[in-house]
Amino acid sequence: MAVKFEHALQDYPQQRAGAARQPDSVDQSDRRVPINLRQSGPTPVEMLISTRVRKSPYWHLAYEAGCWRATVYNRMYHPRGYIRPEDGGAMVEYESLINDVTMWNVAVERQIQVKGPDAERFVNYVITRDATKIKPMRGKYVILCNEEGGIINDPVLLRVAEDEFWFSLSDSDLELWMRGVNIGMGFNVSIAEIDVAPVQIQGPKSEALMADLFGEKVRDIPYYGLMEGQVAGHDVIVSQTGFTGEKGYEIYLKEATKYAEDLWYTVLAAGEPHNLRVIAPAHHRRIAAGILSWGQDVDQETLPFQCALAYQVPRNKEADYIGKQKLEKVREQIDAGRPPFSHIMVGIRFGGSPVTDYANDFWLISGPDGGEPEGYVTSPWYSPELETNIALAYVPYDLRTVGTRLTVHLPVEYAAADGSTDVEAEVVEMPFRPSVNPNARERARAKGIDFAD
Numbered sequence: 001m002a003v004k005f006e007h008a009l010q011d012y013p014q015q016r017a018g019a020a021r022q023p024d025s026v027d028q029s030d031r032r033v034p035i036n037l038r039q040s041g042p043t044p045v046e047m048l049i050s051t052r053v054r055k056s057p058y059w060h061l062a063y064e065a066g067c068w069r070a071t072v073y074n075r076m077y078h079p080r081g082y083i084r085p086e087d088g089g090a091m092v093e094y095e096s097l098i099n100d101v102t103m104w105n106v107a108v109e110r111q112i113q114v115k116g117p118d119a120e121r122f123v124n125y126v127i128t129r130d131a132t133k134i135k136p137m138r139g140k141y142v143i144l145c146n147e148e149g150g151i152i153n154d155p156v157l158l159r160v161a162e163d164e165f166w167f168s169l170s171d172s173d174l175e176l177w178m179r180g181v182n183i184g185m186g187f188n189v190s191i192a193e194i195d196v197a198p199v200q201i202q203g204p205k206s207e208a209l210m211a212d213l214f215g216e217k218v219r220d221i222p223y224y225g226l227m228e229g230q231v232a233g234h235d236v237i238v239s240q241t242g243f244t245g246e247k248g249y250e251i252y253l254k255e256a257t258k259y260a261e262d263l264w265y266t267v268l269a270a271g272e273p274h275n276l277r278v279i280a281p282a283h284h285r286r287i288a289a290g291i292l293s294w295g296q297d298v299d300q301e302t303l304p305f306q307c308a309l310a311y312q313v314p315r316n317k318e319a320d321y322i323g324k325q326k327l328e329k330v331r332e333q334i335d336a337g338r339p340p341f342s343h344i345m346v347g348i349r350f351g352g353s354p355v356t357d358y359a360n361d362f363w364l365i366s367g368p369d370g371g372e373p374e375g376y377v378t379s380p381w382y383s384p385e386l387e388t389n390i391a392l393a394y395v396p397y398d399l400r401t402v403g404t405r406l407t408v409h410l411p412v413e414y415a416a417a418d419g420s421t422d423v424e425a426e427v428v429e430m431p432f433r434p435s436v437n438p439n440a441r442e443r444a445r446a447k448g449i450d451f452a453d
Contacts, residue, residue, distance in 0.1 A: 023364060025372035027342040027396070031301050035362055037376055041411060042360045053077055056107030057197050057253075057260035065278040073108040073171045080280045080358070091356050093279035094384070097246060100275040101205035102282075103267055106243075107197035107256065109156075112167040112175045116189035119163045125185065126178060127157065128304070128327070130317050133453050134159045137226040139239055141440065143304060143312045144174065145323030149330055150300040151309070152177060154292065156241055158226060158252075166252075168198065170294035181322065196237075197256035199267065202248035202282070205274040210249050212270045214238065221249075223437040232262035244282055245289030245435030283358070284381035287390060290347070290431030290441075297345070297378045297392050305330055306394075307345040308430060311441045314451045343375060343394040347430030350389050350408045351423035352416050354382035360411070365393060368405035370422055375399070377408060383432065389414075390432050402427050 020038045028034040047070060049055075054076045067079040083092045096102050114123055124131035127142040134140055139158040143151050156168040167174055178191050201209060210218045214229045218238065221227050227238045235254045242248030253263045268276065283293070290308060292298055298307050304327065305313070313327050333340050348365075359380050364373035380391035395406065406425040415421045431442070440452035 023373050026364070026374060026376060030341050033301070035376065037362050037364060037373075039361050039364070039409075039411070047072075047077075049077065056105065057256045058105040058107050058199065058264060061260065061264045062105045062278070067105075067280075074110050074169060074173070076108045076110070078108045079105050082277075082279055085357070089357060090280070090282075090284065091382075091384070093277065094282055094284050096275070096277040096279060097203050097244060097282045097285060098385075099204065100277065101201065101203035101209050101271060102277050102279045103271065104200040104202065104243075104279060104281055106200050106250070106281065109168045109170075109198055110175075111194050111196040111198075111252070112169060112178065112191065113164065113194045114167070114178070114189050114191050115161075115164040116187075117163060118187040118189050119165055122178075122182065122185070122187040122189045123157070123165050124319050125187075125321050126181060128312050128317075128321055128323065129314060130319070130453050131157075131159075131165075132319075136160070136162050137228075139224045139226060139241065141224075141241075143309060144177070145304070145327065146300060147323055147326065149303045149323045149326040151294070151298050151302050151304060151307075152300045154294055154298065154309070156224075156239070156250075158237065158239060160226065160237060166194070166196070168250075168252075172294060172300070195255055195257055196252050197260065198250045198252045199263070200242050200248060200250050200281075201267070202242045202244045202246050204247055206247050206249055209267075209271055209274045209276065210238070212273075213267070218249075232259070232266045234259045234262060236263070240437075243291060244285045245291065245431070245433075245437075246285060247436045283379065284383065287379050287381050287392060288383050288386070288432045289435045289439075290392075292392070293379060303327070303330055303341060305334055305339070306341050306343065308441065311444050311450060311452045314453060316451075316453070339397055342396060344397050344400050345378075346393055346395055346400050346427045347432055348377075348391050348393050348406065348408070348425045349386075349428050350380075350391060350406075350425035352389060352408070352410045352414045352421075355380045355389050355391075355414055356382055363411070364409045365395060365425070366407040366409065366422075367399070368407060368424075370407050373409065375406075385433060390428075392430070395427070400427065402429055 020040045062079040066082040069081040070077045142157045143154045153172045153174045158166040221240045237252040239250045362376040365375035375395035377391045377393045404427040408425045410421045444452045
């Protein structure tokens with residue numbers, strides 16, 4: 001079967017004619033492979049479902065729940081829509097997230113286990129933060145950088161035992177990188193993907209649902225804390241984490257290829273009293289929370305200092321780690337007023353019609369008077385709470401200040417009421433709204449420091 005993408009513009013060839021050229025005015029001289037900024041639009045195609053891309057253990061269950069479209073993430077099919085556009089689409093899914101409770105198939109967060117006597121030393125060498133400060137049955141959001149300081153993955157790291165860590169991956173193949181690192185370093189560890197597949201339980205009623213599944217003790221799990229448990233008699237790890245900024249949890253099912261149906265149907269049944277809905281990852285809410293998406297907002301050529309992840313580079317970690325020398329040099333250059341990059345991420349509010357679905361392109365940004373593009377939007381969406389379109393975007397370094405006026409060049413489907421596709425924008429504080437659990441960046445900021453341990 002094929003999953004059909006149904007947001008094609010009827011007059012696509014006419015509306016996009018001449019718009020698919022790479023703009024030369026956006027400075028990408030600090031990148032080896034420039035971001036593709038051609039405005040090619042939805043380019044309507046069907047996704048081929050074949051054995052070349054892995055189906056997760058929950059794939060058929062997602063389809064049964066109404067999944068009508070998907071993307072590929074970590075070489076696995078990833079559901080990205082359950083409510084059809086004619087029924088309200090992603091914005092209806094969003095209502096369930098902020099009012100009730102939702103379940104997401106996030107098995108694409110492949111779990112890479114690092115286990116052995118040197119597990120802590122190895123992990124401490126590949127992440128920028130201090131692994132020695134992560135206690136067993138706790139987790140952290142971390143980044144791994146290459147030797148040039150570029151971000152190669154930003155996983156949630158779970159320490160499930162003294163000698164065992166799980167990297168819950170974002171969208172890049174970390175297992176091969178870590179195996180390659182260890183060929184040269186020779187730490188006494190095993191590194192391999194394991195048969196563990198998570199689902200996320202997100203929304204204000206998530207705690208009540210989780211208490212029905214696991215008992216009252218689940219209410220005591222701290223933010224980024226872990227707990228062992230069982231669902232339908234099968235072993236799981238539970239964490240208080242998620243991709244939303246709302247209250248939420250992840251349930252990591254062991255031997256998931258055997259027991260996926262048992263977990264899925266058990267959660268669905270427990271969720272009925274709480275109005276549970278199966279939805280796709282809510283990018284509208286994660287943007288508001290300032291949560292980044294690897295491959296969309298950052299990649300291996302992005303430095304942490306460019307994308308609101310400077311706090312992930314500690315000033316007090318004595319141990320060596322991959323990229324440390326480069327990142328410390330970059331920090332010195334920034335402190336001296338000489339950043340070694342052309343663009344930096346900001347949060348923006350912008351006009352036009354409400355953006356109620358995924359963007360097909362990196363929309364272009366100019367200065368307040370229009371003119372040639374100088375930057376680009378990575379993640380836009382409409383925020384019902386803020387009653388405005390919001391986005392993460394890269395702009396020239398000297399346009400980063402809150403209050404700076406910009407122009408966003410929208411596709412015709414999001415034109416303003418007067419038909420204009422060039423709309424006003426403004427740089428604003430990020431995150432756009434507070435989360436239930438302030439992340440490490442906000443906690444560090446509250447302490448008056450610019451990094452988190």
